[in-house]
Amino acid sequence: MSDSTERSITVKIPHVPVVDRFPFPFQEDSYRYSNNARALRSGKVIQITPDYHEEIRKKRKLLLEKPNLAYQSFSHSMEAQWEILELLMNELVSVYPSYFSLQKRGDHILFYNHLLDEKETFTFGDKESLACEPLDFIGRHVQEDLIYLGQRDGDLYMDAGQLCFPANWSIAFDLGMSYLEFHSPVPHFSESGLAAKVRNFLLQMEVGKPFTRYNWTITLDPILETFPETYDEWGKKKYELTPEKVGEMVHLRVEDQRLTRLPLSNGILFSIHTDLISMKDLIKKSEWSERFEKVLVDLPDYMAEYKGFSTYKEQITNYLKSVNTTTK
Numbered sequence: 001m002s003d004s005t006e007r008s009i010t011v012k013i014p015h016v017p018v019v020d021r022f023p024f025p026f027q028e029d030s031y032r033y034s035n036n037a038r039a040l041r042s043g044k045v046i047q048i049t050p051d052y053h054e055e056i057r058k059k060r061k062l063l064l065e066k067p068n069l070a071y072q073s074f075s076h077s078m079e080a081q082w083e084i085l086e087l088l089m090n091e092l093v094s095v096y097p098s099y100f101s102l103q104k105r106g107d108h109i110l111f112y113n114h115l116l117d118e119k120e121t122f123t124f125g126d127k128e129s130l131a132c133e134p135l136d137f138i139g140r141h142v143q144e145d146l147i148y149l150g151q152r153d154g155d156l157y158m159d160a161g162q163l164c165f166p167a168n169w170s171i172a173f174d175l176g177m178s179y180l181e182f183h184s185p186v187p188h189f190s191e192s193g194l195a196a197k198v199r200n201f202l203l204q205m206e207v208g209k210p211f212t213r214y215n216w217t218i219t220l221d222p223i224l225e226t227f228p229e230t231y232d233e234w235g236k237k238k239y240e241l242t243p244e245k246v247g248e249m250v251h252l253r254v255e256d257q258r259l260t261r262l263p264l265s266n267g268i269l270f271s272i273h274t275d276l277i278s279m280k281d282l283i284k285k286s287e288w289s290e291r292f293e294k295v296l297v298d299l300p301d302y303m304a305e306y307k308g309f310s311t312y313k314e315q316i317t318n319y320l321k322s323v324n325t326t327t328k
Contacts, residue, residue, distance in 0.1 A: 011098050011099055011114050011115060013048060013049070013050050013052055013053075013099075013115070014050070015050050016049075016050055018275075018277050018281055019277070019281050019282070019284045019285060021049065021275075022254070022275055022277045022281075022282075023214060023254050023256055023275055024254070024285075024288050025214035025215075025216045025254050026291050026292065026295050029291055029294035029295060029298065030294070030295065030298045031295050031298070031299060031303075032300075033186070033188060033189050033192075033194060033303075034194070035194065035197060035198045035201060036213050036214070037198075037201070037211040037212065037213040037259070038211065038212060038213065039209065039210075039211060039212075040210040040211055040212040040258055040259075040260075043208075043210055044091060044095055045087070045088060045091060045144070045210075045258055045260055045269065045271050046088060046091055046092060046095070046096075046142050046143075046144060046271070046273075047143065047144070047256070047273050048096055048099060048115075048143070049143065049275075051143065052115060052143060053115070053116075055143045055165075055224070056116065056140070056141070056143065058164065058165075058224065058225065059139070059140060059143075059164045059165075060140055062164045062225055063136070063140065063162075063164065066227075066230075068172055069170070069171075069172055069227050069229055069230075070162065070163060070164045070171075071132075071133075071135075071136050071139075071161070071162045071163075071171070072160065072161060072163075072171045072172055072175045073133055073135065073136075073148075073159065073160035073161070073175075074159050074160060074175070074176070076150075076159065077135075077148055077150065077159040077160040078127065078133070078134070079264070079265060080148050080150065080159070080160070080262060080264075080265035080267050081133055081134035081135040081148065081160060082124065082125055082134050083262050083263075083264045083265055084134065084135055084138065084146065084148065084262065084269055085134040085135065085137060085138045086124070087260075087262070087269070088138045088142065088146075089102060089109075089111060089138060092141070092142070098114070099113070099114055099115050100112060100113055100114065100115075100141075101114070107123050107124040107125060107126075108121075108123055108124075109121070109122055109123070109124050113141050116141075120137075122137075133160075135148060135160050135161075135162055136162050139162035139164075140162075143273060144258075144271040144272055144273045145161070145162060145163045145164060145165055145166070145271070145272040145274070146161065146162050146269065146270075146271055146272075147160070147161040147162075147163065147171070147269075147270040147271070147272070148160040148161060148267055148268075148269060148270070149179070149202075149267055149268040149269075149270055150265070150267045151203065151266055151267050151268065154203070155178045155179060155199070155203075156178065156179040156199060156202060156203065156267075156268065157176065157177065157178055157179075158171070158174050158175055158176065158177055158182055159175075159176075159267070160175075161175070164224075164225060165224035165225055165226075165272070165274050166225070166226060166227055166228075167215070167217050167219075167226060167253060167255065167274075168217075168226050168227075168228050168231075168308060169182075169185075169228065170227060170228050170229060172229070173228075179195070179198075179199040179202070180195055180196065180199060183195050185306075186306065187302045187303070187305075187306050188302065202259065202268060205259065205261045205268065206261060207261045207262075207263045208261075209261070210258060210259060210260040210261070211258070211259045212256060212257065212258045212259070213257050213259075214254055214255065214256060214257070215254070215255045215257055216252065216253060216254045216255070217253050217307040217308065217309070218250060218251065218252065218253065218307060218308070218309040218316070219251045219253045219276060220234075220237035220238060220240075220241060220249050220250060220251070221234075221237055221249055221251070222251055222276050222278070223237075224274055224276070237249070238309075238311055238312055241312050241315060242315075243315055243318065243319065246279055246315055246316060246319040247278065247279045247280035247283075247319065248278060248279075248280060249278075250278065250279045250312075250315075250316055250319075251276040251277060251278050251279070252276070252277050252279075252282060252292065253274065253275075253276050254274070254275050254276075254277075255272050255273065255274050256272070256273040256274075256275070257270065257271070257272050258270075258271045258272075258273075279316070279319060279320070283320070283323045286324070286327055289320055289323055289324055289327075290320075290324050292320060293317055293320035293321055293324055296313060296316060296317045296320070297317055299313070
């Protein structure tokens with residue numbers, strides 16, 4: 001860890017319109033499940049966006065009100081949690097020195113979050129010096145969901161995770177499952193053999209060679225926290241959707257999923273940065289609008305069903321088709 005002097009800083013994150021920073025996920029006019037992982041050139045886990053303050057507020061509220069849904073861990077993950085804390089803290093002060101800084105005196109750590117005007121003091125390796133577990137602690141300072149996959153006995157296991165913004169999956173349910181077990185609900189992914197191939201790919205990941213991939217789905221309204229346990233709260237939104245509301249309500253949800261081999265624990269840090277864009281913003285780029293229409297038209301029914309928008313897929317394609325026809 002590097003040393004830094006304490007300073008009082010008032011910092012703001014520059015505003016960038018969502019359409020200029022959204023990670024549009026489609027490179028072709030068709031989408032099928034594949035191992036679409038690619039080398040993460042930057043090597044960085046964390047992204048700070050203009051949504052930082054709002055998303056950190058949501059995270060902390062969820063961790064306070066629904067702690068068992070948003071955070072789970074096994075005790076044997078503790079050493080890896082400290083490793084992740086150190087990795088991410090060093091990255092934050094290195095990549096975003098205006099936003100974060102720290103001091104280190106032996107194992108005594110002073111960590112400064114200038115975006116939130118917060119100072120945290122703790123002893124590295126001493127869980128009692130933190131108000132929560134190390135993975136939970138650092139997760140409260142970043143927008144990403146953070147999952148630790150332990151590697152042992154030739155497999156990967158979900159051993160810990162702060163999951164505040166799930167796309168309809170549950171860390172409380174999946175904790176302890178192997179890679180193939182927690183991917184078993186994905187249609188055609190396991191039975192096709194692709195899940196095993198991806199798992200074997202991950203098992204062979206090397207330190208210093210991280211990967212990233214995009215995953216996507218549809219969300220109604222800008223709701224990040226779609227826990228299956230709270231489906232009764234957000235699932236009913238589909239009954240409110242009308243053709244006139246598609247532009248406002250329907251959001252393309254993209255997860256930038258980054259995978260980093262941890263050198264000490266030999267596990268994998270799986271980080272998920274989620275972005276949402278409404279259809280009314282997405283159509284500002286005609287190439288996105290036209291491609292997304294083609295992707296949806298070509299998308300197999302089982303994928304739309306699994307992703308949860310089969311009942312209103314036609315409303316989205318009709319909206320895009322209308323826009324794309326008008327602009328040609």
